[in-house]
Amino acid sequence: MKREDFPRHRKEDEELYLKKRWWLGMTLGDVLDRTADVFSNKVAVADDNGQVTWSELKAKVDRLAVSLMDLGIGKGDCVLLQLPNWHEYVCAYFAMQRIGAVPVLLISGYRQLEVGHLGLATEAKAWIVPDVYRKMDYVSFMDEVKAKNPQMKHVISVRATKGGAGFTTSLEKLMEGGLTDADRERLAMAKPEATDIAHIVPSGGTTGLPKGIPRTHNDYICDVEFLHKGWEMSTSDVALLVVPVGHNLALLNVVGTAVVGYKLVLTDSTRPGDLCKLIEQHKVSYMPLVPTLVRRILESPDLTNYDLTSLRKISAGGEPSTPDLIRDVYKKLNNCTYVNEFGMSEGILTRTSMTDDIDTICSTVGKPCCPYAVIKIIDDKGKELPRGTDGELAVWGPTVFAGYLKNPEENKKSYTADGLFRTGDQARINAAGYLTITGRIKDIIIRGGENITPSQVEDILCSHPGIADAAVIGMPDKVLGEQVCAYVRPAAGVKLDPEEIKAFMDSQGASKLLVPERFEFVDAIPMTQAGKHDKKALKKDIKEKLGIS
Known part of the structure; x- marks a missing residue:
């Protein structure tokens, strides 16, 4: 091509990025x-x-x-x-x-x-x-x-x-x-x-x-350089790459090893025992992961069978990191910092820093890795909203791509009049400038005219001690348009009851709007190749169960 x-x-952006180096x-x-x-x-x-x-x-x-x-x-x-x-x-x-x-x-x-x-x-x-x-x-x-x-x-x-x-x-x-x-x-x-x-x-x-x-x-070099500076990566680091190399999350580290000069260990196994063995063998200091895999490692009996003291940094993105998961890392992996991050192949990367307190790591995905990036929260007309308000995340800067390939219609929809890329993610920025992702705009469940953010329900469910993982979707309803359905993976040896979960959510202060109308208890939640919950598959499954074609 x-x-x-x-x-x-x-042109004006290119000139600025080059002038500023x-x-x-x-x-x-x-x-x-x-x-x-x-x-x-x-x-x-x-x-x-x-x-x-x-x-x-x-x-x-x-x-x-x-x-x-x-x-x-x-x-x-x-x-x-x-x-x-x-x-x-x-x-x-x-x-x-x-x-x-x-x-x-x-x-x-x-x-x-x-x-x-x-x-x-x-x-x-x-x-x-x-x-x-x-x-x-x-x-x-x-x-x-x-x-x-x-x-x-x-x-x-x-x-x-x-x-x-x-x-x-x-x-x-x-x-x-x-x-x-x-x-x-x-x-x-x-x-x-x-x-x-x-x-x-x-x-x-x-x-x-x-x-x-x-x-x-x-x-892309700009993207990788600032990301790795934020992770405090050096030539003495050893990174274990478990995420499939076909994903941007992995490529950031394939290119990162050339930018920084650290050793890169590649594995196509996701078995916790294999990963623990590689950490011990190569003295791995850093692992980029998805939260689902972090959870599997922490739940594995192999965790205590290997010397993992070299591991100093775990970063996780691709889906929300729940507070209980993050706190478990600090309990079970001594001297290991959890970096909560958010990123897109289109170019925006945010992360918590190595010095942020645990409450900040649990509640936000930090600030842009590139200090010259601009992030705004906008409404559906492109107007910037005040801090603390939920809206669409829009970004600009030297790490952001120029547009989709051969897709002028999508590109027209994806940028604001002043050149910011509309991410399609619902978010808010707090007074200190930290970003919290509150949902995906297209994933919002609309129940009787009320908007429900699936990630908010998932966070509450995953704080239940008997729930290992949860994925929330909207299921069709003739009266309300949609109702809330939760696919729940119980923790090992735990038998869950829907009424007990509802009572737990109530005890956590959840409104009745957030309480799922239906629970599906499963041994495993299907995942996409990117390591995220496959909500397309779940929506198809619930339609079949409801007899909807």
Whole structure:
């Protein structure tokens, strides 16, 4: 794709960001080079296949970049990147940054519908993918994806287990050998501009086909730099990445390791015992997670079987962190700080600081990581609301993207007249400038004309000692329009009674409006690939139970 096919930041914004040096004018390839040159013999990335040093990683990246050019992939060409938490993902991502190619980050669970759609939307020339991963057989729908994408000339295998049938080549083959002087010259000539698109992340919504979110080298490096400064990350840190690398939450740390120079440990296991073992083995100091996984770790009997004293920081986003979960971290993990955060692939990141008190961490998601970001709470007409008032969160700044890919209608709706991005999240800002997310505007339950925020009900439910997790949705009702339905996962060995839960909510001061009309007790709540409650699946389930088509 050509640069003009992508949305651009407003000219006046670009000029300001560069003048203020909020944008550094560097590419992600530059960032990798600097860190590899300084820490050449230090371990960069470790996974289930071993580990690579920075000099080894740089050599693999450069060799692969040249091989991709030999396949006809160059500046502006999109490549679907669909890999698990393997070091090959890091190699492929940074190889494309070398030559201005654009990785399109796909989660492992995407099948022909999403892969075919995103391939066509981005005009992808190649697809990097395993043949099989866990229960997913990508070869089974490969022909369907290729038929929908005639422009896709290459399907590149990684760790093929069935001989590579259906693939045009393998990533392993493309990384073989060294570089000639001519190769190095080609790499230098292929270097992109800092204003070029670095990658495209699909939107993480639970309805409809995903939208493409393009990010430039400038705005993404700015995003990562300030995020990691806020986390007080240093070259002595070791980060364990459990979140799937196809998500922005993970990519912030893949790029973060190149920006900061810490060691990155990749795992595709979410079993608490495996994670505890890796923390002990690698002396992990930091883990970015989703709250659901934090809870699973804290509830695991393996927690006391390993030495976890190296763990100093846990950050969690993607869904609300309940106060009881946060306080449990401080009880069960000595000297570990919980960073409560909120972020979007579109570019806004907020977090509590390492020095915030526990009440602030429990009740807010902190302040913007980038001190030059602007956050406002606005009404439906775009007017700014006073502090302490609920409204829509709108943001502006050097970390925010320029707009969705090939989606002018969505872009028109998504920005205010003065250039702020409307996040679609309901929030408030307190007198001290701390942000609290109070719900998702589209997720609001409207019961008899009254608005109910699901996260508020979930927080109360999860404070019940017998409830391990809860997800709240609106269920159809002929009289009221919607009623409140709660899917509840009881704590181990606990039998729950709806009337007792209602009494508990009453004792917590919850209005009757917040008390669910229906409870569904389940062994597990379905999750999206992003690690959030899959409310689309829950809404479908309750409709089936109610006999509504």
